[in-house]
Amino acid sequence: MKDLSLHILDIAQNSVKAGAKLIDVTLLENADSLVITITDDGRGMSPEFLKTVTDPFVTTRTTRKVGLGLPLYRQAAELTGGSLDIASSPGSGTTVRAVFFTGHIDCPPLGDLPATVQTLVQGAPDIDFHYRHEKCGKASRLDTREMRGALGGVPLCEAEVLNWIYESLKESEETLL
């Protein structure tokens, strides 16, 4: 994975597959650290599965016996001196929290966060996403629940809507630079 936005896309898709109705992606940037929290209200994991979920030889996929999403994400965080924590229980959803130390030479760049949000919505237009990126007291955010209100019956996966998501986030991300 070249950057953090691709990791976020990959990990948030686990939430989609877990049957979530609302997925919350929050990035909190401080002077020397970045905390990325992905929370969903999906089906959650059993304690047994949770214990082994960052093992590359544990996966829910059926095409092969290797699953690299969470292991790669954990490795990326740990390489910066950070960590990965997962809290989950059946029926109450999952929270994946990763800490990155941004001053570390191995910390990946943020990447194209607007493209990640746009791709998530395109892939699961019936799910709601809440995105928030906070830095130095300023925030860039998007909430598909507010969008639905304005859109009436128009689905979120309409090209013009997806384009609006990208442009609107690109604008607000630029204010954080």
Add this chain to the structure above:
Amino acid sequence: MKTLEELKAIREKTLANIQLRTETGEDSVRIVVGMATCGIAAGARPVLAAFVEEVAKRKLANVSVTQTGCIGVCRLEPIVEVFAPGEEKVTYVKMTPEKAGRVIAEHIVNKQVVSEYTIGMNQ
């Protein structure tokens, strides 16, 4: 600054189109992009974006672009499958946004499979 007001304008504009699409009810073509860890790491996100953009630009009403998980041949990612009525499934491998433009123009619009990008030519 982008505002929610703009979404209301999009709603007015798009609702008519959606109506039209449901009424014409043509046979639909499905373009499916593999977006598992392997696909994302290999560059599937810009490939998907390129397909979505091309379909919108050309106003291809009967074409849908969707995402799926791992298609099973991770070393050939990004992988894209095209399902068209009355045709066998076509699997394109090692895709790029540029190649996506050609697949839309030649395969989706002109019904000519881009053989050099297919899995058969890349094994």
